[in-house]
Amino acid sequence: MHWIRTAAIAVTAVVATGVPPTAGPPPDEVATPQAAAFAPIDASGFTLDPAGTAASYQGLVSRLESDARIHRVTLSSVLSSGVVRTGTWPLCHPTHLSSTYSPSGFCWDHDDDTTDQWVPQGITGSGDASATGYVDGRRLLAASWHAPSDAFARVSIADYTTPSAGVPYHHLLLVEPYLDPTGAPNFRTVQNVHADGLMWFGDRLFLATGTRLQVFSLDHIWQTITGGGYAGNVGLYADGAYARWHAWALPMIAEYRTAWGAGGGWVPCNSKTGTKPCLNSISLAPDRTSFVTAEYYAPTDGDSPAGARVIRWPLTDSTTGLPETGVVHATGAYSSPVWHLQGAATDGTAFYLTGDCPGTPPAGTDPNDWICIHRALPGEAPHVLTQGPPLTQNLSYWPQTGELWGINERIDTSTGARVVFKIIPNP
Numbered sequence: 001m002h003w004i005r006t007a008a009i010a011v012t013a014v015v016a017t018g019v020p021p022t023a024g025p026p027p028d029e030v031a032t033p034q035a036a037a038f039a040p041i042d043a044s045g046f047t048l049d050p051a052g053t054a055a056s057y058q059g060l061v062s063r064l065e066s067d068a069r070i071h072r073v074t075l076s077s078v079l080s081s082g083v084v085r086t087g088t089w090p091l092c093h094p095t096h097l098s099s100t101y102s103p104s105g106f107c108w109d110h111d112d113d114t115t116d117q118w119v120p121q122g123i124t125g126s127g128d129a130s131a132t133g134y135v136d137g138r139r140l141l142a143a144s145w146h147a148p149s150d151a152f153a154r155v156s157i158a159d160y161t162t163p164s165a166g167v168p169y170h171h172l173l174l175v176e177p178y179l180d181p182t183g184a185p186n187f188r189t190v191q192n193v194h195a196d197g198l199m200w201f202g203d204r205l206f207l208a209t210g211t212r213l214q215v216f217s218l219d220h221i222w223q224t225i226t227g228g229g230y231a232g233n234v235g236l237y238a239d240g241a242y243a244r245w246h247a248w249a250l251p252m253i254a255e256y257r258t259a260w261g262a263g264g265g266w267v268p269c270n271s272k273t274g275t276k277p278c279l280n281s282i283s284l285a286p287d288r289t290s291f292v293t294a295e296y297y298a299p300t301d302g303d304s305p306a307g308a309r310v311i312r313w314p315l316t317d318s319t320t321g322l323p324e325t326g327v328v329h330a331t332g333a334y335s336s337p338v339w340h341l342q343g344a345a346t347d348g349t350a351f352y353l354t355g356d357c358p359g360t361p362p363a364g365t366d367p368n369d370w371i372c373i374h375r376a377l378p379g380e381a382p383h384v385l386t387q388g389p390p391l392t393q394n395l396s397y398w399p400q401t402g403e404l405w406g407i408n409e410r411i412d413t414s415t416g417a418r419v420v421f422k423i424i425p426n427p
Helices: 053-065 075-079 110-114
Strands: 071-073 085-087 104-106 119-125 140-146 153-159 167-179 185-189 198-201 204-208 212-217 221-223 234-237 240-243 248-257 281-284 290-294 309-314 332-335 344-346 351-355 371-376 383-388 392-398 403-408 420-423
Touching: 053 167, 053 185, 053 248, 075 153, 075 167, 119 204, 119 281, 119 403, 140 198, 153 204, 198 281, 204 281, 221 240, 240 248, 281 344, 281 392, 290 344, 344 392, 351 392, 371 392, 371 403
Parallel strands: 119 198, 119 392, 167 248
Antiparallel strands: 071 221, 085 167, 104 420, 119 140, 140 153, 153 167, 167 185, 185 234, 198 204, 204 212, 212 248, 221 248, 234 240, 281 290, 290 309, 309 332, 344 351, 351 371, 371 383, 392 403, 403 420
């Protein structure tokens, strides 16, 4: 989310949960009796408002797909195409994950592992998308990435069905339909979006971006041109559609916000306080009728970087996810004592939270080296379940298999340090 640091920068925060400071990394499964509770709070003021965006965006998508330059394709055809990258299995970098929880996963190819032009953030997959845990007979992972200065956003769809044979994956650029100055429909990169948490439900991807929750449909994938003079551009040109060297574009079909400005303008969200919560992490709950979001909180005034909120929201349509009209009201919320909270997921009983490890360096840990995955029960103090990969971001729990998936963003342009991992938190 917001942890992009060089390894030389020390972290001076003290963690409000986990284990007492020690001379090294915290042991697993140790609670701190003095730690603050993962405390229920009033959720009545939290809302997600689509403000009529769905009809507008979906009307534009329909108009664009009537244009001969737009070639709509299926997810299956994308996964079967030759435009592919291949990740490596098993894990190729140290993760610090406890062997108790049977860690596994994969690494991106060398270019994606070492680039500083794209940063991975959110994680979801077929364990969220379908109650069976499969999409088109495959076990799939989806990850969100943002570019520097949030100029672009993309998702990657990876096939984890037979990881020992390699993990093929494809990048899709996220785009926004709009009307150009002549009134003609076109599309552009999603505007000023810090692509963060990602959730997959049915054929829809939900992207958490701070104030906004943006919805994309995998039923509307556009094949785009990757070569020629316009290859680095985004949108329609005389000879076809382009998505900045990507072979596929994925259009937004709706947008929810925790707060709207006058005339539909943008207003900032506020972590920790107020009724305009930030949406930095998102994950589906095992009941498949709700999901949880979490905030990242990094104060600049010396205040404790704890207190970010984890909020539960309803999925009011069991087929398509969120309604396309009408305001969504939160059904529960918690204040987290984990410092610099990044990701949150639930197995239906406990919550799993990624954030700072206990203590301050060198007694604690620099998140550029590793973080901690905390386990919390409502009303109780969290404890450290296990250490994790450096700069771990979002989490996703798959009830069919009991897997807790995670992703990290660590930038190392030499050897790479990025992984997509899973553990079994309740072995």
